[in-house]
Amino acid sequence: MSEKKRYVQVGVGGRSFMYSEEMVGNSKDLCDFVAICDNNQGRLENCNNKIAKLGGKPLAMYPADQFEKMIADHKPDVVIVTTGPDATHSDYICRAMELGCDVVTEKPMTTDATRCRKIIDTINKTNKKLQVTFNYRYAPPRSQVKEIIMSGAIGEVLSVNFTWMLDTRHGADYFRRWHRQRKNSGSLLVHKSTHHFDLVNWWLNDIPEDVFCQASRKYYTPERGDELGLQDRGARCQGCPAKDKCKFYFDLGENEELQNLYLNPEKYDGYFRDQCIFGDNIDIWDTMGVNVRYRRGAILNYMLTAYSPYEGYRIAFNGTKGRLEHWCCENTYFSGDGSVPGELEKDNVSITLIPEFSQPEAIEVHTGTGGHGGGDPILLADIFDPNAPIDPLKRKAGVVDGAYSILIGVAGCQSVDTGKLVKISDLLGDAKLQEKK
Numbered sequence: 361m362s363e364k365k366r367y368v369q370v371g372v373g374g375r376s377f378m379y380s381e382e383m384v385g386n387s388k389d390l391c392d393f394v395a396i397c398d399n400n401q402g403r404l405e406n407c408n409n410k411i412a413k414l415g416g417k418p419l420a421m422y423p424a425d426q427f428e429k430m431i432a433d434h435k436p437d438v439v440i441v442t443t444g445p446d447a448t449h450s451d452y453i454c455r456a457m458e459l460g461c462d463v464v465t466e467k468p469m470t471t472d473a474t475r476c477r478k479i480i481d482t483i484n485k486t487n488k489k490l491q492v493t494f495n496y497r498y499a500p501p502r503s504q505v506k507e508i509i510m511s512g513a514i515g516e517v518l519s520v521n522f523t524w525m526l527d528t529r530h531g532a533d534y535f536r537r538w539h540r541q542r543k544n545s546g547s548l549l550v551h552k553s554t555h556h557f558d559l560v561n562w563w564l565n566d567i568p569e570d571v572f573c574q575a576s577r578k579y580y581t582p583e584r585g586d587e588l589g590l591q592d593r594g595a596r597c598q599g600c601p602a603k604d605k606c607k608f609y610f611d612l613g614e615n616e617e618l619q620n621l622y623l624n625p626e627k628y629d630g631y632f633r634d635q636c637i638f639g640d641n642i643d644i645w646d647t648m649g650v651n652v653r654y655r656r657g658a659i660l661n662y663m664l665t666a667y668s669p670y671e672g673y674r675i676a677f678n679g680t681k682g683r684l685e686h687w688c689c690e691n692t693y694f695s696g697d698g699s700v701p702g703e704l705e706k707d708n709v710s711i712t713l714i715p716e717f718s719q720p721e722a723i724e725v726h727t728g729t730g731g732h733g734g735g736d737p738i739l740l741a742d743i744f745d746p747n748a749p750i751d752p753l754k755r756k757a758g759v760v761d762g763a764y765s766i767l768i769g770v771a772g773c774q775s776v777d778t779g780k781l782v783k784i785s786d787l788l789g790d791a792k793l794q795e796k797k
Contacts, residue, residue, distance in 0.1 A: 364390060365746075368436040370397040370427060370452050371443030372407040374621060374696025375466055378736060379440050379743075380407060384416030387744035394434045398443075399424035402625025409620075427452065431459045441465040444537075445544035446551055450475035457488040464491045464743055468554040469762030471546030473770050473787040476763050480791040483759050491743065492762035494558045497755040498742070499733030500726035501709050505675075505686050506563055506753050508723070513713060515681030517564055520660045522675045524556055525668030529692045531646070532608055534666060535580045535637040536597075537695075540644055542773070547644040549573070549769035553664055556673075557652075558757065558765035560662075563677070566654040568764055572781045573772035575645035579667040585638030597634035598623075610634050610694070617698035633696075650772050672708070682715040690733070709733075763793055 367383055369376060383393040396419045398404050404421040411419060422430040431439070439456035441449055441463060450470040453463050469492050470476050483490060496502055509517065526534075526548075534552070538544040545551040561568065578584075585593055588607075594600035603609040612623040612634050622633035646667055652660040672689035689708035711723040728734020742748050742756055764784070771782040 364392045365437040366392045366394055366434065367438050367440060368395040368397065368430055368434055369393070369440040369442060370424075370430075371441060371448075371466075372396050372398045372403045373442070373444050375444075376407070376440075376442035377410060378731070378740070379442060379464075380411060381414060382740045382744060384411055384414050387740065388416075390744050390746070393419065394436065395420040395422060395430050397422040397424060397427050397430050400625045400628045400631070402628050403621060406620045406625070427455065428459065431456065431461065436461055438462045438464060445471075445539075446546060447471045447475070447544055450479050453479055453490065454482040457482050457486045457490075460486075460488070462489040462491075464493060465762075466493055467558075467762070468546065468550050468766045468769075469759070470766060471544075471550050471770075473767065473789075476766060476770070476787070477789060477791040480759060480763065480788075480793055484792055490759050490762070492757045492759070492765075493739060493743070494555065494562075494755075494757045494761065494765070495732040495735040495739045496555050496559055497562055497735065497753075497757065498738040499735035500728045501686070501688065501711065501733060502559060502735070503753055503755070504711060504723070504726045505684065508684055508711070508713065509563055509677065510753075513682065513715070514677060514679030514684050515716075516656075517658050517677045517679045519658060519678045520560060520564070520675065521678075522556065522560065522660060522673070523663045524553075524665075524673040525671060526552070526664070526666040527668050527671040527692050528608070529694070530671055531666035531668065532580065532637050533610075533694055534644070535639075535642055535646070536610060536635050537633060538631070540635065540639070540642045542643050545644065546766070546769060547575075547773055548664060548666060549575070549645075549648055549650070549772045550766050553648070553650075553662070553769050553772075554765045556662065556664070557768040558761055560652075560660055561761065561764050562755075562757075564654060564656075564658055566656050566658060568652050568660075568768050568784055569655050570653040570781055570783055571650065571768055571771035571775055573648065573650045573775040575648040575772070575776045577642065577645045577647070579646045580637045580642060582638050582640050585636070590638065593636055593638060595636055595639065596632045597636070598632075600636070608637055615694075615697050618694065618696055621696050645776075648772070650768070652768055680716075682713065682718070685712040685714070686710070688733070760793060763788075 383391040593602040
């Protein structure tokens with residue numbers, strides 16, 4: 361048996377428990393999970409309560425300003441970064457590496473070009489390892505698409521048309537939380553689309569070079585709130601005078617997970633998880649269209665909407681020998697509500713291969729159980745199992761993947777602001793990013 365690695369985790373909000381649960385559950389023989397760190401004492405206590413219910417030992421708890429003390433006290437091999445807002449990722453990634461630790465980080469790796477360059481420079485200086493957890497790569501249908509493209513069935517891919525729909529449950533939820541401001545999330549082009557851009561980068565095994573983007577916010581606006589008869593709405597859902605007539609009303613107290621994770625801990629930091637989606641301090645977009653040119657010449661046309669009637673995506677690859685189409689409808693959820701995120705049912709996913717000069721062929725779809733289309737369990741095994749088999753699909757993602765996925769979104773934001781095409785190389789500047797072959 362391999363020697364256990366020591367782990368600590370910083371950030372114990374909604375997306376953290378997947379990792380902590382794994383370390384005291386399926387991977388407990390591989391992990392010595394010893395400490396947690398967060399800026400909210402209530403969430404630290406909530407995490408320890410959940411760990412106790414799983415039979416795990418109590419974890420040492422540290423406030424955010426004692427992150428370095430946690431490292432000094434426990435000397436971990438690996439720091440898991442699951443903080444929110446996303447803009448905080450780079451601080452913990454870089455400091456952990458400077459203190460001698462490898463890092464596993466939630467996506468997005470970071471939110472802007474300056475922070476991205478800092479991470480690259482720190483890795484080059486410390487020679488520590490960084491894994492970015494792109495769980496969508498590991499979902500069986502997405503892996504299957506990769507296999508079909510690798511097989512050469514549609515030849516060289518020349519263009520990709522990719523539409524992702526967030527529904528009016530999940531999509532609206534980004535406009536309630538810290539994600540609603542670009543300084544925190546980089547916008548949905550970074551926070552959410554990093555998944556999607558990474559998938560295309562990985563599917564094509566190519567490097568994005570030029571980006572042009574247009575975007576708008578027309579759905580989640582104060583004006584639309586007025587149109588819906590919600591002129592008397594409050595700043596948040598709790599206690600809102602308009603709650604009985606608002607279809608978007610969100611009650612944190614109805615869900616025990618959300619109550620323990622957000623409502624009860626409000627007294628420690630004043631963070632409101634249920635801000636009004638029609639607020640006037642929102643500066644992210646709800647409609648985004650992006651064009652990307654890749655190094656080998658492929659063109660990506662991407663659209664993200666945050667107010668669709670259903671949750672899912674459609675993608676088509678046009679190649680020199682045919683076309684590959686993939687459709688998926690996912691379950692919808694509120695982040696942190698305890699449900700399985702992005703779960704798939706076999707009837708709600710399809711893959712169709714259309715060879716040149718031939719008829720469409722429906723491909724039997726590979727499916728799995730668990731979050732993000734069955735990708736989460738496979739990802740977790742890949743993170744914590746040192747004897748995981750060699751993966752021909754190369755799903756384990758590092759700094760190169762993390763950088764190029766977020767830089768498409770960062771370039772998109774800059775393109776919206778300036779009205780101009782943006783080159784990824786200009787965002788990287790002098791940062792030495794060791795590209796994959």
